[in-house]
Amino acid sequence: MKKHLLFLLLTLVLSKVTAQNKTDDLDLKTSLISPEKIINISEGHYLIDFGKAFFGTVEITSKRAQNDSLICHLGEKLETINTIDKKPEGTIRYQKVVLQNLTANKPTTLQLKPDKRNTGPAAIKLPEHIGVIMPFRYLEIENLKIPIEALNISQKAVHYKFNDDASYFSSSNKIMDSIWQLCKHTIKATSFMGYYVDGDRERIPYEADAYINQLSHYSVDNEYTMARRTNAYFIENPTWPTEWLLHTVLMFYTDYMYTGDVAPLKEHYENLKLKTLMDLERTDGLISSKSPNLNEDLILRLGFKKADTKIKDIIDWPPAQKDTGWKLATAEGERDGYDIVPVNTVVNAFYYYNLKLMAEIATTINKPEDAIFFRNKANKVKKAINTKLFNHSKGYYLDGENSTHSSLHANMLPLAFDLVPKEHIKTVTEFVKSRGMACSVYGAQYLLEGLYKHHEEKYASALITDTIGDRNWWNMIKVGATMTMEAWDMKYKPNSDWNHAWGTAPLNAITRYMWGIKPKTPGFAVAEINPKLGDLVSSKIKVPTQHGFIYAEHQKENNKTTFKITIPEGMTAEFLHPKTASKVTLNMKKVKKKSASLMLESGLHVIEVFL
Structure with a gap:
């Protein structure tokens, strides 16, 4: 009897797992994309340009057999006008595949080698039937002994279900149009895992990456299941940077505003309270990752596994990683000289915004006492930030308590999160504008939000369409990327990739702030x-x-x-x-x-x- 019950239980569990995998499989689509250009380099040597990079592989069907090897090179980047870069920098992708022969009238899919890092234990796994895929735009073929016209060559692209006709944007500024299209393609192409992942280097969801991805995805398609799956993933699989954790509430609240569905808020309410990091609060309301309250018990309750404590708990992650040992383009990396002190302005600006949203969430799920609790906390934190972390003589924010430095980051986030008192908006905005694009691709999300919110639309739009230098989206197009890059240029982050959806801030900023179209009430009622x-x-x-x-x-x-x-x-x-x-x-x-x-x-x- 016990064996019979155990068998039934095991069958039920396996059926649920199978059903889940099956659902995920159905959500991932494969598109066969024809070449835009085929260039004859020399005899038997061709470059095939598919126009845009996708994650996938190549499918070749030949009308004639070739009983000799065919050398194939796949890559994201060109070295010269007609050849793929076979030793690209950082995590820009390249791979060589040798086919022993071509069989006539039989589709042949190039079998790629997996990357050790992005198929490791921490990475999201693809369904087995999809096989190994990589991001690429170009295919270079060598040793072709039959006419190229005998081949039907396709980019076999994998992506999540996506309605290409759900959105469009065009304007009198063609640079802005090109950047919007770059971002929209990024959202479709980087959906290949069925989760919002950081890019191809790790294929791991990170909260900050996922939030920007979500804002942009919701701006171009009314498909919400991928975000829902990613949000749920973070409940049990948080990442360690302090401000990354502080994006969790933002993601759940955004989903609620677009869908009107309160179920995820109710289901994960207690966890969302934890993810505000209010356990790290001092008596004045401000939080710090150096708090003595950050103990093993809290780490486990946040969702980290016991083995994860090797990750030195939670840390205030340096914007663009100044301290990696890399030779960077600027000494301060992408942090604008940001002074990471224990009680700092960036983390506490995020904390304030979390409390503000939690008050709304508590009201929504009929917890009025909690709503008052969070509203009072938010007011207390706002007062403390504007008292203790503000340079009153200059009229803008310091990087943190006991710091004498003021960075773009410490000012753009209070501006974006409506922390700045009315009488100081002018001086804070002027300081922000004086710094230019002194933040990373990720930070640009909040820079644009703060500017558009405070009537600096001309300056914000000028940042989106800037073509001078390399700290702009136009540089991504100029160097040959067809998805937004992880960093403005490889010299700002030497291990970066060419397929990072956190670079799509212009898309959601144009939709949500320049055109100003977003839900006023939950569910877009x-x-x-x-x-x-x-x-x-x-x-x-x-x-x-x-x-x-x-x-x-x-x-x-x-x-x-x-x-x-x-x-x-x-x-x-x-x-x-x-x-x-x-x-x-x-x-x-x-x-x-x-x-x-x-x-x-x-x-x-x-x-x-x-x-």
Whole structure:
């Protein structure tokens, strides 16, 4: 009887595992992509350009047999105009495969060698039937003895289910358009694991990477299951940098706002409370990873395994890793000289934002006492930051307690998280603008958010479209990447890769802040449209929601801007127009001057704003 029960239990467990693997398999798609260019280098030697890098391999079907070896090179980067870089820097990928022969009329898939690091115990695993894949754009073929016309060559790309038609963006600024397309392709191409992973070097989910990935994914597709799977993964598999942990609440809250589903918040509420790191709080409200409260018990409750304590608990991760021993382009790496003191501004800015969101979450799941608790904590932390971590004589933030240095990071995050008192917004913003793009690709997310939120849209858009030097997204396109890179350039992070979705900040910033389209109420029941279009003369955008698609366009002519907005069935939208407008019309009817916003029902609306 016991054996029978054990057998039934084992069968049930295995069936659940099998069902889960099967579901994951169905979510991953394989697309066969034809070459954009085939270049004859010399006799039997060709370069095939597929136009964009994807994760996958190559499939070759030949009409004729070749009874001799065929040498194939796959790579992300070119060394010369017609040859693949076979010794690329960092984690830019290259691999050589030799086929012993080609059989006629039989599809042959190149069998790649796995990478030790990104297929190790900590990495997310691909379903076995997919095999080994790598990111590549180019295929170089040598020793081809039959006509190239006899071959049907495809880039066999693996990606998560993705609706290419769910979004678009175009504008009067073609640089901005190119960068938006770069970012959108990145979101599709880096979905190859079914989780938000950091890139090809490790194939491990990290909270900060995943949050930016989520914001951009939700901006181009109304597919939320991949984010849900990743969010759930972090409950039991946190990573060790302090501010990475502090992204967990942000991810769950974002999912709630886009979907309206409270179930994940209810299920993981106690864990989310832990992930705020409020256990590390001092009496004044500020937190520190050097707190004596960071003991083994807390480490285990946060989700770390006992064996993980070799990771020296939780650490304040240096922006762009100054202390790696690498020879970097600048002495301070990507941290703008940031002074990592025990009680620092970056970590506490994230802590404040966590408390603010937890108050909203507690209200949502009907825990009013908790909501008051978190709101009071948030106010206390805000006061402490603005009292103890602020340079009152200069009007902007210090890097932390007892520090005399002020970095971009210590100021852009308070700006992005609405920590800055009204009377200091001008001086903090001026300081932020004085630093330029002195942060990493990851940090750029918060730099753009802070600028757009505080009416610096012209400067923010100029950062997105900057083409001078190498600290910009245009440099990624210029060097040949077709996905956003992990760093602005290899010299800023010598082990970096060319397939990092945390570089897609422009995409979600254009959607959520420049066009200002995001959920005002949970589940997009009411959308907010608050355009801050800067110097753009015209633009068109399509934004996915779970109810359908918001279509918006604008055209500027002299002192008048005409907006055409289409709202899908099942939702409404609040459209905010500039307070400086002298006249506003909605569907040919003049709007009362006192009205700062317009409520739009489903359907097409034409709005004219006169300045």
